[in-house]
Amino acid sequence: MVKSTKTQSNHYLRRDVLRIGGGVALAAPFVGRAWAETTEINMLAWYGHGEPDMVGAFEEANNVKFVPKYYAGGDNMLALIAQSPPGTYDIILSDAEFVQQLNAAEYIEPLDANDYPFDDMLHEDFTKFPGHWDGDTLYSMILRGGHLGVSYNTTAMSAEEASSYQGFWKPELAGKVGHFDWHLPSLGMMSLKNGNGAGLWDLSDAQWEAVQETTMSLRPQVGGYFDYGGTFNGLKNGEMLAMCGIGDWITGVLERDGAPVASVIPKEGGIQFTESYCIGRGSGKADLVKSFIQYMMSPEGQVKSAQMLAYPGFCVTKAGRAMLQEVDPKEAARSHQMDGMANDPIALINEGRIHYRDIPQQQSLEDWNDFWSEYKNA
Amino acid sequence: MSAPRRLNLYALTWRLPIILWQLMFFVGPVLFMVAISFFVVRNYRMTEAFEFVNWEKMLTRGYFWDSYWYTLFIASLSASVAMLVAFPAAWALAFRASDNLRRWAVFLLVIPFFTSYLVRTFSWYVILAESGVLNAMLGYIGLGPFKMLNTHFGTVVGYLTLTLPLAVILQTVTMANIDKTLIEAARNLGCKPLATIWRVVLPLSRTGFIVAALFCFILAFGDFVAPFYLGGSQEPTLPILILDTTKSGQQWPRAAVVAIMMMLTLFTVAFTAIALAYRKPAGSR
Incomplete structure (x- = not known):
């Protein structure tokens, strides 16, 4: 009886293996297609912002893939948008001084200020940064400077x-x-x-x-x-x-x-150069982009921005700066992002030495x- | 009265692809470039128009003409240097080397083209920098350091990287086809070596040499990489001016004006050179 059971068990095992193997073989193209269905987010940015050190963790966690198009200079950015159909770029990293022009040309979507940590800014200028707002409507979220x-x-x-x-x-x-x-x-x-x-x-x-x-x-x-x-x-x-x-x-x-x-x-x-994120007008992935901006404004995202391999920038949130000091004190000290340091970027702004x-x-x-x-x- | 020529469909069939290719990828884009030189840019967007404002703007600016004359000068200089430097090597390959050695030499001269020109240009950083290989070697004999990067010298070195192998190959092929008995006859009649080059070799190589110099000039005149990366963008050549113009304000129509001026210059130089190359010597029929 035992032997019979064992034989039956082996028999089922072989059959199962064949069935599962066949199923896997047949399903492989569909599995491959499912993996290929990663959502692409088209980014227009200065060099480095779409590289793995910046977006890799978010891509992995959200099954998205950033497709960056890099520019050099604000007017270059404006021209690239002007020459592309609406909705080409889901997220735009802009220099602050060009946001007004992006808004005037209706290239970007309004943002909901409640989605972002404005209560945690390192400097009050950052909460109502020049050009980022049109009246009480936010159009661009400050990321770094x-x-x-x-x-x-x-x-x-x-x-x-x-x-x-x-x-x-x-x-x-x-x-x-x-x-x-x-x-x-x-x-x-x-x-x-x-x-x-x-x-x-x-x-x-x-x-x-x-x-x-x-x-x-x-x-x-x-x-x-x-x-x-x-x-x-x-x-x-x-x-x-x-x-x-x-x-x-x-x-x-x-x-x-x-x-x-x-x-x-x-x-x-x-x-001061100030870089900020905008959501491209006509983007079908605005919610995903909003999540990404929220991620970059989180302490973890701010640390990534400060450590960016292509070129560093300072944190704009208190929590981001605190985390940088905790996880990478060497970079925090090198970039003077420590309270009391002579060239602390926030202290320089407070002293009126930065324009x-x-x-x-x-x-x-x-x-x-x-x-x-x-x-x-x- | 001759009979009208009949349309040769067979010949036309074989010619049609190249005619179509040229129409689509040369004539068409050139006409489009001419057209956009009359367009205007409003709010960073190119708008169709027929205005002369871009021509007026560019051709009345001192910096355009500064760039123009500088580009003409530096491209001519580098073409001349390439021709002079190439000559001894080409002479040796044409008249002294065996056929086998010449074939290998030409193959080796082609090899640099297997790698990216940009990579070859960047490799000069290591050699030409003040702390680079060349200055280190000169330092052993008590010379230098000399500033070579971000200078006219750097630009010419970059141009030569692009043109010198080509100049050597074209000169070699040209001189290798000279009837050697003519040179021997000149020597037998008492002509000295330099006079032989001047009176026999150069006249017989005129067409090939002019074509080689023309290629060197054309490549240097339109090159962006060498003056930008090895010349430090000072002074800017016309290709750099095109980049500057498109970068700031996206003035593609004004960049088109610069490009058209470059093309007109190259056409003029090329036609003049070709006319010189194929001009029959005085007294010949």
Whole structure:
């Protein structure tokens, strides 16, 4: 009886194996198709925001796949959207100064402010960030920021020399000062050097003329105009000993690798770039995108943003900053995101030394760009 | 009165693909580029129009002409350098090397084209940097360090990376086809080596050499990579100006103006060069 049962058991086992095996074989194409049904989220962003270190964990947890399209510069971003059908991009990472234009052109959806941690912001400016709101309607959620000032090789410039934009004119740096090849930050810095302070973007004709003169006087010092890769290499191999138009977002990556470079906010003030998320108008995946933005605003997401491999940025929420200090105190200290540190980004804003990046108020972007081309040719 | 030519359908069938290809991928895009040079950009969106504002804007700007003359100069310089540097190697390959060695040399000269030009350009960073290989070697004999990256020199080195192998190959093939008895006759009649090159080899190689120089010029004139990455974008060449123009404000119509000016220049240079190459010597029939 026992034997018979065993035989029967074996018999069923074989039959089961065949049945299950056949079932698996037949179902394989459908299983494959089910796996392939990962939802794609089209992202328009600066380089690095759609890379695995930023979106990998969210992709895994939500069975989504980010398809990033990277741009370089706000007007480049606007053009890419303008030339695409509505709904092409589900999520747009924008520089704050371009959100108003995105909204005016109806490229983005309104957001519900209650979905995001506005009660946990590190600075009150972040709760009602310029350009992010239209009246009481939120259109863009601030994610991170970074400060631009004097970036330099610490073996070629002292901290004192770097504490003023005048340091770029140091005779020993002739041919060794590089520019990030975008007119907005570089000319903004020249405007700050001229003492325009908070009015750095709102220049009268005379002030604009003076900014052009100051910039032209720097030309003999300039050794080149670079994109991200060129800037990175120039500082790394010592071809450039100072860079105008950048900040910790590039030197921070090199610093992590032990290069003798640093960025400081000089006494004339610095410029803040602010990156924020928008939901693309016409996106069919708005709920998923909202979940992603909420994830990036969570402490975990904020830490990922601060540690982003492509270029670092500072946390904008208190919980994010606290978690960064806890899980990566080295990066928190390197980026001065510690209470009481001299260059704490939030303290710099409180001291009035930081000015949010904007677009020219009395001139057009074209005027600035025209001058930039003249400057490069001079 | 000759009889009207009959349509040769067989020949047309074989010619049609290339005609269609050229119409679709050369004539069509060029016409479209000419058309968009009259369009205008409003709110970062290109709008159909027929306005001369882009032409006026670009052609009246000093920086456009600065870039234009600089590009013309640096491309001519690099084409000349490529031709001069290539000549001794091509001479040796054409007249001194065995057929087997020449075949291997040409194969080796083609190998660099197997890798990306961008990668080859970036590899110069390691060699040309102030802390790079070349300066280290010069340092052993008490020279330098010299600034080579982000200079005109860097740009020319980049251009040569692109053009030099081509120049050597074209010069070699041209000189290898010269009737060697003519050179021997010149020498037998007392012509000195340099005079032989000047009076016999160069006139006989004129067409090939002009075509080689033309290729070098065309490649350098339109190259973006070398002046951007090895020249530090100073001064900007026309391809860099195109990029700058499209990057800021997405002014594709103005970029089209620059591109058309480049094409007109290349057409002029190419037709002049071809005319020179095939011009019959004075007195010949």
